[in-house]
Amino acid sequence: MSEVLSSTVASIQPIDAEAVAAAEAAQAGLAKPAGALGVLESLSAQLAGIARTCPPAVPAKPAVGVFAGDHGVLAQGVTPWPSDITFVMCNVFQQGGAAINVLARAAGASVTVVDMGVAGPFAEGPGAEGGAELVSKKVRPGTADLAKGPALTRDEAIQALEAGIEVANTLIDGGADLLITGDMGIGNTTPSAALIAALTGTAADVVTGRGTGIDDEMLAHKTSIVADAVARISADADGVEVLAEVGGLEHAGIAGFVLGAAARGIPVILDGVIAGSAALVAQKIAPASVGYCIAGHRSFEPGHRIALEQLGLRPLLELDLRLGEGTGAALSVPIVQAAARILTEMATLASVMAGGQ
Ligand SMILES: O=C(O)c1ccc[n+]([C@@H]2O[C@H](COP(=O)([O-])O)[C@@H](O)[C@H]2O)c1
Numbered sequence: 123m124s125e126v127l128s129s130t131v132a133s134i135q136p137i138d139a140e141a142v143a144a145a146e147a148a149q150a151g152l153a154k155p156a157g158a159l160g161v162l163e164s165l166s167a168q169l170a171g172i173a174r175t176c177p178p179a180v181p182a183k184p185a186v187g188v189f190a191g192d193h194g195v196l197a198q199g200v201t202p203w204p205s206d207i208t209f210v211m212c213n214v215f216q217q218g219g220a221a222i223n224v225l226a227r228a229a230g231a232s233v234t235v236v237d238m239g240v241a242g243p244f245a246e247g248p249g250a251e252g253g254a255e256l257v258s259k260k261v262r263p264g265t266a267d268l269a270k271g272p273a274l275t276r277d278e279a280i281q282a283l284e285a286g287i288e289v290a291n292t293l294i295d296g297g298a299d300l301l302i303t304g305d306m307g308i309g310n311t312t313p314s315a316a317l318i319a320a321l322t323g324t325a326a327d328v329v330t331g332r333g334t335g336i337d338d339e340m341l342a343h344k345t346s347i348v349a350d351a352v353a354r355i356s357a358d359a360d361g362v363e364v365l366a367e368v369g370g371l372e373h374a375g376i377a378g379f380v381l382g383a384a385a386r387g388i389p390v391i392l393d394g395v396i397a398g399s400a401a402l403v404a405q406k407i408a409p410a411s412v413g414y415c416i417a418g419h420r421s422f423e424p425g426h427r428i429a430l431e432q433l434g435l436r437p438l439l440e441l442d443l444r445l446g447e448g449t450g451a452a453l454s455v456p457i458v459q460a461a462a463r464i465l466t467e468m469a470t471l472a473s474v475m476a477g478g479q
């Protein structure tokens with residue numbers, strides 16, 4: 123492991139159990155029946171644990187990082203779309219017309235698109251009004267074909283993880299207090315399925331899905347590619363090795379983003395199946411990083427449920443979304459903010475009862 127990755131991993135602490143307990147006690151005394159705010163209660167306690175204080179500040183500056191990359195496995199026919207769409211969509215993000223731009227504006231979040239390995243020529247620069255800033259962290263122009271051998275070298279995987287850590291640090295240094303994962307990469311549901319299969323020990327046919335929309339024949343082929351690639355991974359492989367063998371550059375970027383957020387004590391909302399698979403990599407590298415993760419939603423892709431089970435995360439929304447980009451995570455921002463507000467603003471049961479006497 124190189125210096126940035128190892129020092130980041132070393133600085134990740136478990137979330138603070140005392141602040142969690144203080145939030146649970148505070149919730150029990152608020153003007154409502156015990157447990158009546160359901161998941162908002164556990165979410166508020168998690169936010170207190172992350173902030174290491176109760177009540178936690180209400181997140182005011184959410185920031186989406188959309189990690190983009192292309193995939194050599196497209197040569198195998200695993201998606202109906204050409205890889206050019208990855209590059210095209212990055213330009214749409216910059217212009218402000220993509221779904222994530224709309225939902226991020228609705229959530230008051232900034233959007234930064236990170237080129238982890240887009241095949242096309244990528245120019246860094248600020249976005250149009252309401253659009254995303256583009257940042258280049260290109261490791262290589264797309265992964266190698268994971269059906270034929272490792273998608274990345276170990277050094278490339280580490281470089282990409284560290285790029286994700288740097289993006290998290292830059293956003294946090296700029297004032298972001300809630301990070302949101304996004305992704306763009308035609309073909310990336312194939313490496314997502316492979317990571318989930320490898321890191322949860324689940325069969326390829328359970329975790330492989332239709333992604334952007336493929337027929338039964340293509341799905342059977344995609345499943346066999348996932349099964350064969352996962353079979354190359356030894357049982358004692360570490361997180362970086364699994365990532366290099368069957369992952370993608372955007373998966374590496376997101377895993378680094380999660381590690382970076384955890385190391386700085388900032389909550390991170392995970393989007394769909396790509397983020398779920400990347401968070402499994404982060405979990406394998408630094409188990410305590412999961413304490414900082416919130417599952418914004420559960421995507422329609424079947425592997426996402428398996429990933430969330432292993433992470434021990436309950437999704438806040440279930441809307442059959444399967445777009446990626448960070449859309450489901452951005453939609454959940456008001457719920458996360460509301461959970462923190464409850465602890466700060468609600469009256470206690472004792473004060474209400476005293477007032478009613
Ligand atoms: O977020 C999800 O769960 C999700 C599920 C299916 C597809 N996607 C998006 O669709 C693209 C990958 O789909 P595919 O079929 O090309 O592997 C990629 O750009 C993802 O952001 C995203």
Ligand SMILES: Cc1cc2nc[nH]c2cc1C
Nearest residue numbers: 203207211306445446447
């Ligand atoms: C058009 C399009 C937009 C996307 N956004 C995320 N993945 C995508 C895949 C396609 C095909």
